[in-house]
Amino acid sequence: MTRALRADAGEQLWHAIRDTAESADQVTLLRSAGCLAVGLADMAASARDPIHHGPARVLGAAPGVCTVTGADEGAHFTGAATANAYLMHARLTDDSFMVAAHPGLTVIPVALAAAEHALHTGSGEVDGEHLLRAVIGGYECACLLAERLLPEVSRRGWRVTAVIAPLAAAATAALVLRLSDEVACSALGLASAGAGGPLGVVSTEGDGWRLQPALAVQAGVSAALAAAAGLRSAADALTAEHSFYALFGGVLGAEDRHPVQLPAIHRVTFKRYPVAMFGQSIFDAIRTLPPITGIADRIDVEVAPFAAQYGNQRDGSTTSIASVEGITLAAVQRFLPDLDIGSGTRRVPVGVSGDSVLPDLAARIELTLTDGRRFSVTGDGDTSGWQIGDFADHCRDLLGAQGTLLCDAAAALLEPTGIDRLLELWRATR
DSSP states (O other): OOOOTTTTTHHHHHHHHHHHHHHHOOHHHHHHHHHHHHHHHHHHHTTTSSHHHHHHHHHTTTTEEEETTTTOOOHHHHHHHHHHHHHHTTTSSSSSTTBBBOHHHHHHHHHHHHHHHHHHHTTTOOHHHHHHHHHHHHHHHHHHHHHHHHTHHHTTOHHHHHHHHHHHHHHHHHHHOOOOOOHHHHHHHHHHOOOOOOGGSSSSSSSHHHHHHHEEEEEEEHHOOOOOOOOOTTTTTSSSSSHHHHHHHHOOOOGGTTTTTGGGGGGGOOOOOSSSSGHHHHHHHHSSSSOOEEEEEEEEEOOHHHHHHOTTTTOTTSSSTTOHHHHHHHHHHHHOOOOOOOOOOGGGOOEEEEEETOOOTEEEEEETTTTEEEEEEEEEETTTTHHHHHOOOHHHHHHHHHHHHHHHHGGGSSSSOOSSHHHHHHHHHH
């Protein structure tokens, strides 16, 4: 499945990232502002929960000038990016790409920390447009890699977010800090040495899935700083035997991409419910059912094949974040509280199957009751069409009035102004 790559794959990747960031139009910049606002709201909502506030403070423990969301003390660039990446993902509400990847956590925490670092050290001006373009480039890196690796990377047992995060974080830092092309390419190559993370964390219990992507972001930021300090990577760091692409899966060359394709940030999707991206359609479907009383006899769920197979569905824990069965039962409990679904060994059976006709973010559900009644519904989790009003609504739902202010400040970055207002609001959000 792997196609041969030239040794300058890292340089090709960097040029695609940089060119996309530099050429982005106003529509794409506004999209970037929306992603930034939702990311900030996700981090702030997690920081309000003591369960997540404590780990974030530990991850950002080294003192510095960069903000850790919800904390009074500042942290070092690397620690702040790590802590905020953890917060963005902690409740499983962050954005997605191609169902399984979480690009925002690899980009937004890094862009913000890099901006604060640059402003404090005087190493470069960071105005609103520059920050938004860096976010666009970071998303382009994360999504290009996810696009090229999925689904093979998952079949090989790797979690795609942990694989792409080091490179996307390094690319984002390089863009914000205006690193030279040579240094940025080295940052990508050095970051690839820290890529990888087992997919098994999503099919078992525990908090490994919350922490894993943040550790990968940490590796990427460290790689960018090391490159800026003089370390260099090999020219074939991504393509040599046993290196990044060889380990994680096949890749299409740059010549296979559509020449007029929109920046990848336009295909990112957003969550309305705190479950896996492929679970959004399940929640969306069950939410449409009328109030139902009685005893459930069986629930059959059809999703796209990737979702039906992701994260070891057959043998994984039904309480894990990847379990279609667990997601379905959680949706029933939330929206149909009067329906008896049993418990323990007497719990209603949930059949899960993949249907290649279904879109990646769609689901079809049939609920059968013991009295013979049947209910069939479909759901759609594709939110890639969100506009700035949708981002504002989502931020307000998460944080109330503070969410609205954050979204307005992110949108104002399109104006010829600095980022002080956004940083001020973010630091004050509690």
